[in-house]
Amino acid sequence: MKMSGIKMKNILTEKLKSPERTFEYNKEKETLRITNTKTGKGITISLPGIIAGWEQKAEKAVEEVVYYVNEGLAVMGESHILEGNEKKILPVIRSTSFPNESKEGVPFLFDEHTAETRIYYALDLGKTYRLIDQELIQKEGWEIDRIKEIAGFNLRSLSTQLKEDRVAGNIFYFLNTNDGYDASRILNTAWLSRMKEQINGTMAAAVPHQDVLIIADIQNQTGYDVLAQMAMSFFANGHVPITALSFLYENGELEPIFILGRNRPAEEEKK
Structure with missing residues (x-):
């Protein structure tokens, strides 16, 4: 069965329905906002990414979103404080299209990072977190x-333990702990510098969504193509997508790059 935005909206509305919730579907943007009528606060989810996950994991993808929304709405009604919770304050990476303020119009605390990403700050709440805004500060x-x-x-x-994969003479390192801050590790400049020392080719990185960070040791053109395909695949399937573009890491700086995929014969790569 082919899944459409309307069908997915109906599925999620049915699973998330509650007397204390309202649903607002934006057909043009393909988003669904679920609001707690008691607190006036809510969560907006992007349906295309969920549909992509459904095509791979079916019902499991939907259940993951339902869990995320339920947990998120549950903590939104709670009172949060910074004092005494210093160990729970962490940075999170978001795309530059991410809102600069809450739905209620309260500005978030954030810094510019690259042309594709921004740094926001969060108070970890266990199963979810709250972005720190000017009201809380x-x-x-x-x-x-x-x-x-x-x-x-x-x-x-935070741990920086990596998994390694080799493709066509290139090395790819993956950080995927699912703690909500995997992409945030790209802000650990000391760690990036240490990674640079063990890279033999060109160092590149990708943060397609919040729960994965890819470091690549690019040895040939195929390496760029593989990285681009990985980043796009992760981006399409992440709950909190960031960017499908990759970054070159040179002189301590991250520079977004657009990789035009090419299918080149293996014999040509060896020349």
């Missing part, structure tokens, strides 16, 4: 620099 009187410093320190304490 002002309520507790915290300095913004303090939040950023704590977030950076906590990020550097």
